[in-house]
Every structure is written in C-alpha cells, then in structure tokens.
Amino acid sequence: MTCHSSENIDNNRRSETEGRAVETDQSRVASAMRDLKNTGWYWGRLTANEAKEILQHSAEGTFLVRDSSQRDYLFTISAMTSAGPTNLRIEYKDGKFKLDSVVLLKPKLKQFDSVVHLVEHYVKLSQTSCQTSIGPGSGTGSGSGPAPLGPNSNGTVQLLLTKPAYTAMPSLQHLCRIAINKSTRHVGDLPLPNRLKDYLTEYTYHV
Structure with missing residues (x-):
C-alpha cells in the first residue's frame, strides 16, 4: 500500500491543470493564426x-x-x-x-x-x-x-x-466566400456541393 501526501496530490493536480491550460492556449493561438492567414490582411512580421x-x-x-x-x-x-x-x-x-x-x-x-x-x-x-x-x-x-x-x-x-490593406489582391473565390458569409450563417442549408461548403466553412467571417 502506497501513501501519498496531500501536498503531492495537490501539486500533481496543479501540474495537470497548468498543462491543460498551456495546451488550450496553444490550440487557440494556432486556430487564430489559421484564421488570420486566410484573411489576406495579416502581414506577419512587419515593423x-x-x-x-x-x-x-x-x-x-x-x-x-x-x-x-x-x-x-x-x-x-x-x-x-x-x-x-x-x-x-x-x-x-x-x-x-x-x-x-x-x-x-x-x-x-x-x-x-x-x-x-x-x-x-x-x-x-x-x-x-x-x-x-x-x-x-x-x-x-x-x-x-x-x-x-x-x-x-x-x-x-x-x-x-x-x-x-491586403498583402496581395485576394482571390475571387475568397471575396465570394466573404459575400456569402455576409448573406447567411447557414452554409449547410445551401444547395452547394460538399466540397464548396467545406471551403466556405473554413472561413466564416465577414471581412
């Protein structure tokens, strides 16, 4: 039978919580980066x-x-x-x-x-x-x-x-995607091929 002190248990729980928080932060920042890179107005390392x-x-x-x-x-x-x-x-x-x-x-x-x-x-x-x-x-x-x-x-x-201010002229597909996003939030209900719906849902913003 192994005994663990309450202090060790608390430390382990704290480490697990902090680890999950770091993982969550990393995933959210990574998701934010993916969205930004799709905008055309994210310039990256710019002074x-x-x-x-x-x-x-x-x-x-x-x-x-x-x-x-x-x-x-x-x-x-x-x-x-x-x-x-x-x-x-x-x-x-x-x-x-x-x-x-x-x-x-x-x-x-x-x-x-x-x-x-x-x-x-x-x-x-x-x-x-x-x-x-x-x-x-x-x-x-x-x-x-x-x-x-x-x-x-x-x-x-x-x-x-x-x-x-775009880094380059955005594609016609992307501009159409923004226009569709402005018109509806229910892309899944549109009479479109699934591949096109996937493209629309990759970027759901109006700008």
Missing part, C-alpha cells in the same frame, strides 16, 4: 515603420494586422486614423483576445475567441457609426461604438476599421 509606410497614403479606416514587436503581445492592429497611422496591440488572456485596455479610453472592452472575430466586430461598429464624432468624449463606455484612442495632441481619435 511599425513598415506598417506606417503602407498606410501613410491610405484612407482613414484602412487597417492591417501584424505580429506585435512587444514581447508581451502576439498581434497588433495598424490603422489609419484622422491623425495619421497608429498602432493598437491585441491582448491575449484567459483564452480570449481583446484590444489593449491600457491605450484605449474605454474601461470595458469585449473579448473574442479569435483575432479575426475581434476585427470583424470593430469593422461592423465602424460601418454603422457616425464618423464625424471624433473628439474628446466621443463614444461610450459600453463598447457600442468605435474605440476611442487617446489622448494625443488633437484630443481623442476614434479607431475606425473599414477597409483592409
């Missing part, structure tokens, strides 16, 4: 200066996602604002992604299972919000409008995400 050059002459709301140069973050959104190109890091914690709450003025930020879902959310908000409300105090604290950045020399500037 802040390189992102600025890409966005410099773009319209307000043009954006891209790149790997973060900060060790504590995985990804960064680079976007064109009314005050010029800016960068906003994406936090990953407890299995969820959200915008960097240190930079943003909003105290409560929504969390998402994937980076693409996060971007999709703010694209939808940007498309339905009044883009002339840039200034101190614009937006609300509930996460119902574009995220206000600040402060800077011009006051508060809203983060608008409206147009992705």
Whole structure:
C-alpha cells in the first residue's frame, strides 16, 4: 500500500491543470493564426515603420494586422486614423483576445475567441457609426461604438476599421466566400456541393 501526501496530490493536480491550460492556449493561438492567414490582411512580421509606410497614403479606416514587436503581445492592429497611422496591440488572456485596455479610453472592452472575430466586430461598429464624432468624449463606455484612442495632441481619435490593406489582391473565390458569409450563417442549408461548403466553412467571417 502506497501513501501519498496531500501536498503531492495537490501539486500533481496543479501540474495537470497548468498543462491543460498551456495546451488550450496553444490550440487557440494556432486556430487564430489559421484564421488570420486566410484573411489576406495579416502581414506577419512587419515593423511599425513598415506598417506606417503602407498606410501613410491610405484612407482613414484602412487597417492591417501584424505580429506585435512587444514581447508581451502576439498581434497588433495598424490603422489609419484622422491623425495619421497608429498602432493598437491585441491582448491575449484567459483564452480570449481583446484590444489593449491600457491605450484605449474605454474601461470595458469585449473579448473574442479569435483575432479575426475581434476585427470583424470593430469593422461592423465602424460601418454603422457616425464618423464625424471624433473628439474628446466621443463614444461610450459600453463598447457600442468605435474605440476611442487617446489622448494625443488633437484630443481623442476614434479607431475606425473599414477597409483592409491586403498583402496581395485576394482571390475571387475568397471575396465570394466573404459575400456569402455576409448573406447567411447557414452554409449547410445551401444547395452547394460538399466540397464548396467545406471551403466556405473554413472561413466564416465577414471581412
């Protein structure tokens, strides 16, 4: 008969829990990477200066996602604002992604299972919000409008995400997939070959 101390049992349970958490984090980040690579607007290892050059002459709301140069973050959104190109890091914690709450003025930020879902959310908000409300105090604290950045020399500037900056011209198939995703969430009910349905379900986002 072997006796195990309660301390050893607790340590074993803690190790198992931590191991499962690491495995879960790895799988979620890997899934996020797969989705990002399908977007066409994920630029990978791109510096802040390189992102600025890409966005410099773009319209307000043009954006891209790149790997973060900060060790504590995985990804960064680079976007064109009314005050010029800016960068906003994406936090990953407890299995969820959200915008960097240190930079943003909003105290409560929504969390998402994937980076693409996060971007999709703010694209939808940007498309339905009044883009002339840039200034101190614009937006609300509930996460119902574009995220206000600040402060800077011009006051508060809203983060608008409206147009992705693609690494290359996306394929017609991918653009059609996005259009279909905007029209329905029930791809399985469409009168399409299974192979085409599989292609549609590989990327279920609107952007």
